[in-house]
Amino acid sequence: MMDGHDNSELNGQQFTRRRFVQAIGATGLAAGLAGCGGQQAVDDTPTESNSDVESTSIDVGDESLGLIQELAYVTNQTLPVLPLQEKLAQSFQTTDDWNVPSKDSSKIQSYWPTEWLPREGEWTSANGSDDKRLTLAQWAVPADSQYNPWNAKNFAEGRRMMFDRFMEYELSSQEYRGYVITDWSLDGKTLTLNVRDDGVWHDGSSITATDVVNQLKLDIYTGGNLGEFVAPDDEGKVADRITAPNKTTAEVSLVKAFNEDVVLPYIQPKYLSAHEGTYGEFVTRLDEAGSQDERSTIVGELTGMAVTDPVGSGPFQFEDADSQRTLLTKFENHPDAGNINYPEVEYRYKPSNQSRWNALINNETDGSATLFMPSNKLRQLPDSVQVSLIPRHWGLGLLFNHEREPVNDVRVRKAIAHVVNREAVAGNSGAGTNSKIAVTYPSGLTSEFSGQVEGTWLKGVTNQFETYGRSTSQTEKAAALLQDAGYQKQGGTWKKDGNPLRIPIKGPSGFSDWVAGAETVVSQLKQFGIQAESVMKDTSTYWGKDYSNADFVVGLQGWASYNQSHPYFHFKFLFDSSDAANSWNMPSELEAPVLNDQLRDGQTVAPASLVSDLSTAGN
Incomplete structure (x- = not known):
């Protein structure tokens, strides 16, 4: 969801970015988009560190863990989506007239600090302060x-x-x-x-x-x-x-x-x-x-x-x-x-990222629940404004349409994964803020920032998972996969039956962080010899027509359920959601190697069935 405009509670439903755009309508679209990516930063000077997020481990039962790992393995081996990065949201609190927890405090780690900290007496007016009004921002016209x-x-x-x-x-x-x-x-x-x-x-x-x-x-x-x-x-x-x-x-x-x-x-x-x-x-x-x-x-x-x-x-x-x-x-x-x-x-009317940035810079507002601010703007903040980082449990991914050539071939999807340098994608889309981190194991699992992917969800089985090269393009593996799929490199371009391998990537032009990530991927694929192109559409057109009608070969989409952290919700989104069925034509069965032969006895798997089993595991 867009940072700063979290409508995930509406109607009690999970809203994808597409459904969010439809809900707010044309008049609210520009305001909503502002919270997602904002404008590109002019440089890439790091300003925040991910080290503030502590590594944690959570308890999970054996049956649940086995199903989670099996679903992660199916995702890793079939790549219905290529997860590129996981994100942190920036949250802002002023400290001149206000007492607030430090930016690395666990008290900040909730959705959202602006509503929980006041209730808990953790965001209070400082002694001697003349400021008796907590001032925040809102997207829509108040009246x-x-x-x-x-x-x-x-x-x-x-x-x-x-x-x-x-x-x-x-x-x-x-x-x-x-x-x-x-x-x-x-x-x-x-x-x-x-x-x-x-x-x-x-x-x-x-x-x-x-x-x-x-x-x-x-x-x-x-x-x-x-x-x-x-x-x-x-x-x-x-x-x-x-x-x-x-x-x-x-x-x-x-x-x-x-x-x-x-x-x-x-x-x-x-x-x-x-x-x-x-x-x-x-x-x-x-x-x-x-x-x-x-x-x-x-x-x-x-x-x-x-x-x-x-x-x-x-x-x-x-x-x-x-x-x-x-x-x-x-x-x-x-x-x-x-x-x-x-x-x-x-709540003051601030309908754009720029107006919110300026409000914090000029001390017009006392904080923001979550907002993307690039590094050049972060450096303009007064010393009294602290920037906290909150895990969002999702991020940018390449979504493959399983009924469109050439990505309906798993070998092509894997070749793309081997070529893409996810570290570079995360760095460019993060615009110098360190708020994006490259996915280590493309598996549908989040909590990269807190070390839970390796420390909890994939503990003991990481050696079975393919990394596809997190920070280095593995072009030899990519070449072998394409050759096995019938492609040959001719004149620097991969071709099959004389036709070049084309990978158009569609996405919403209003999400600047996604656009930067897509352009990075396109550059990498071109360098490898794939005729890739970035096809950014008007945001409402992309979600309302291209995405909803499955009119894409590769599309940009969040690869996890942003509103929850438990793996069940991510796998349900990937394998058993209306988006999966209608937008990327996810087949009901896939062919994938077996990680745990006690959970399935053959390489043909129905992931949605495993997701259903996970919902009742341990009971």
Whole structure:
């Protein structure tokens, strides 16, 4: 997703970049794109170090680990996508008038620091400071913003302070922490959520488990991914699948006994916004609807409703908005209000990367959740602005259309992988910020920055995986693969039956970091003798036509599920998603060597089946 404009919680669904562009529409497109790559830096002087991110290891069961490694091996050996790099997001905090944790503190490692640190008393006004208003930025025009999470248009940035998330997810340790949901348990098919008993809506009413139930129901009725785990009844309803047996307990009935690591990521990021007075009637009507057509009509009403005077659940409440800023004031009855020593939060209208860069440089804003800033701009920041780096668990990849020649041949895909110097791609697309790191093992696994690929996910089996040359082109291996596929090098160009090997790479022109990465790949392929070219399209055209209609040979796309870190989500995206089926024509079966013969008995494999097994592994 674009750094700085994370709409991944919308409708409870995972939004790809393509779906994000469709959701914000033409008027919001330029603003959204600004958060992704921004402008190219004029030089490549490093300004930040990846060494601030600690190496960590997490616990994973033997059955889960075996499936993860097998899926990683299938990905490594068949290359449905060539992962090029993994990224860090830059997060900004000012320290002149504010007390904030150091940039390498684990307290920064959450999505997003601007919403969690104030609640925890870790972003406070410094003693003696005259600044009593925390000032941040928002993409959409404040007066045009709205606060209905099921209406994807202009869902305002102020939601981060106005609504409480269900849980916190600490990235460095990959641990969940309670918040609205204080505790949870998964017993077979029943997920029990314990709700804090001191929450208060901004109208003074108490927050109860019924509010949590309503939030989950509306998310599922509007198409949220949690619906894959909570089976509706024969009439398409979830009324008796999600219930509140008492004021502090919500129970969710699942289709089967899923792995907790798979279920919780769909619960954790949700904002509690389903206020009874605003949304209760929709829940009742959807629960009682007599047909799918009736439900569709009600969902249409819900998703078309713009809420401009919201009743929130967070530590700040809506005050007013005009063309330039949204003003929030502290809600004194919030259980964590005592941790906050300033009365206001302001979101100023900053619709481009350049305006956000200048706001930080000129001390107009006090921080940014996440924003890409190239090195030449970083050097203009005052000493009082610290830059933290947050793992994003995804990055730029080359996506192969499996129904288009020549990349429908795995030998050609592997040859490309051997030619591409991923280190150079990461360096050029990072624009001197060290915020991109080359993928060591193209396998669909993330956590390169924290050492978990080798230290956890592939521990003990890395020698079985092909690196394809991380920083050095392995042209001899590439040549052997192309020769085996029937190509010969003639006059410096690889040809088959007299026709040159052509690799056009399509992508969105608005994502400058991706464009830089693609141009680097094209240069490397050309030098090897492949007629490669960069075909950058208008961003909305690329996602709305070329990508969605599978009109490409090689396309640019994120190669992992940016919204979660667990490998299940990355492999589901690669092998069992609508994108995989419709955009890159992923076949249901692949031919791949076997890593663990206890998991499969032949080289023909259906990866989606392994992904399904992973969702319940260990239960």
